[in-house]
Amino acid sequence: MVATRTVFLQLVKRDVRVALRQRSELLNPLIFLLIVVSLFPLGVGPGPDILARIAPGVIWVSALLSAMLGLDRLFRDDFRDGALEQMMLLPVSMEISVLAKIAVHWLLTALPVLLIAPLLALLLNLPTHAWGVLWLTLLFGTPVLSAAGAIGVALTVSLNKGGALLSLLLLPLLIPLLIFATAAVEAAVSGLSAAGPLALIGAFMVLSLTLAPFAVKAGLRVSVN
Amino acid sequence: MWRWLHPYAKSEATFALNQKLLPWFLIPGLVLTIVGVIWGLAYAPPDYQQGESYRIIFVHVPSAIWSMGFYVSMAIAGLIALVWQIRTAELALLAIAPVGAVLTFISLFTGAVWGQPMWGTWWVWDARLTSQLILLFLYLGVMALYVAFEDERAGGKAASILALVGVINIPIIHYSVYWWNTLHQQSTITKVITRFESPSIAPEMLWPLLVNIFAMMALAGALVIMRLNNELLRREVHRPWAQAILNQEKKENQNAV
Amino acid sequence: MQFDSWSAFIAMGGYGVYVWSAFFVTFLCFGILALEAVWRRNKIREEAQRQQARSERIQKAKRESST
């Protein structure tokens, strides 16, 4: 029998390799995020006070939207070329392979966002003392995006017109994340403790990472039909 | 559990049960609605703060309660469909979804209409209205996912999974929205209604409210049963039992005319 | 009865538009759902007739081809 760890690592290795060979697809959601964030000063005016006030919400809403753009890739190519079937026939429990896919997605989409987060904060004039909390909300929140996103993609991967439907399914489910993440940053901006909302986001992360693989497994069973 | 459910995996048995249940929902539903509406509109005393406008509560609160309740029952149907692979449960889920969505819409509409005279605006980002809005999105997601599938079985299963994921999320959404609302203080419908929901509410107002709550449940339940029966017949239209029932109905209709 | 006259009942203390529109929309929604269910049932009945006619034709064709 193959070690579970081997399969996990092999899946991660292969998918990272595949993604690195189609770099444009990797960069597009990131550029989208930057553009959306820079649209807001143009839309509401460049006053530093207004910008600082709406910054937490803008950054998080934009992050949600750009995450929706990149989610498709989670299973779609695998579904088309049959790699998904092969993944379901691996000699390990499917939850493990699903977690590997979620991990890859996080590495490829969330890590770059974490890297450019200071840039976004800078653009929107977010006070420097709140940067740490913003970064923490993204660190804990993005795994939730990847895990919940995997559920949505698993359910819609066999459909041709999955894109808009995916957002309709996922965004309502992600509202609590948005609420607590922006609340944490806002608390930090006004010098209050952000520990409460941050702890809740951490709880969401644990909850989604433990429960999502089961839902994804069920969803993939329906889609591979 | 399975043994108890198993007979209703057969469409025919479910259909027969539904036919028996339908009058028990429909007749009390109609009677209670008439009683409740007249009582609420004409006989219940006016509110000392809001005057007559509070009478919207007699449709707003029942629809808000049951929109949530129907979502939970939809998710239970989804759970049964997934765990025991029972197709009639999938059909039940699909029968509940549109009725629940309409209930949610009613609660949103009546909430907005109530907000206008109270605060001079059609929409307030109030905790109750906001979480109802999100609930409407959840219903729409379940229905949209179902219709997106070519294969009805696959669509039913996918919708079941989504309903279950949603029902785990509903309490989280609900409490997060209420918490968010207290964070951004506003005068809200929620506060107005919690005043009515407290035990100190006058019995002259409470009783018609309770009657209306039950009336709406019975009526909405009857609608679900009708939809479920339609769905059962439609899926099995080539089967002898369904054809027998449809032929029978046709004859009755002709006799009536 | 809380109201002195029909016109007072209709006016609802000045809130008539809001109260009545809330009740009207509620019952309109239920009515539409009910009508849709009945209409759907009629459709299914027609569909069943078509099906029966079709299966009869198939049976007939089978009988003819087997003889």
Next chain:
Amino acid sequence: MRNLSALRRVDPVGKIEGNVPENMTTQPTASPQSADHKTLLAATDLASVRGERTLFADLNMHVRAGEVWQIEGPNGAGKSSLLRILTGLLAPQAGQIQFRGEPIQNCREAFHAELLFIGHKAGVKAELTAIENLEFYAAVQGQPISAPPYELLEKVGLVGLEDIPAQRLSAGQQRRIALARLWLTDAPLWILDEPFTALDVSGIALLEARFAEHVAAGGAIILTSHQAVNSAHFPLQRVQLRYQY
């Protein structure tokens, strides 16, 4: 001579309104109950429904070590569905599948460790080279390739193409990458959906030689094919699926 006797024809496996003979297995000696230890995969009373249409019902198969089974039938008869049901990817409407006497839903991982499935979507990543694709599948099957398998690629006719991303290869060449897995695996049971499509004559001969080798070593193969399979080197069982209205 042995080959001829093994070439039995199974007639209508699909069911039309319940008037089907009870036992449809192709094993005249062994009844489903007394499955001997050589039985790898046993399917009993399988039924599959797609939409409103019953593809097949009451289908029984007993695949034993050393056998090749060919599923035949027109388009839409349910060949691919049957294969996917046998792998456990798809749930049958009714019936059970046992692997070495154990229902496959109870021994999923162990079953999949001994199974190689190549569907008509081959699972070859277009962005990766032939070698990278094969290395991945070898590793997850528990048999990491020690040296780059150039010999293997030479064998399947991909010599000199090993470092080119698969998307720049032809359909037949991509197919060969997937089929190269047959030389990398020691899984006893192979389930192959149309393995011969997009292959040229030499490719087909190569594949048939590999089948013979596998069967001789005690493996079993279930495959679908529109082509007649040359059964000179192994016994061939046929299952005929009919298009059901």
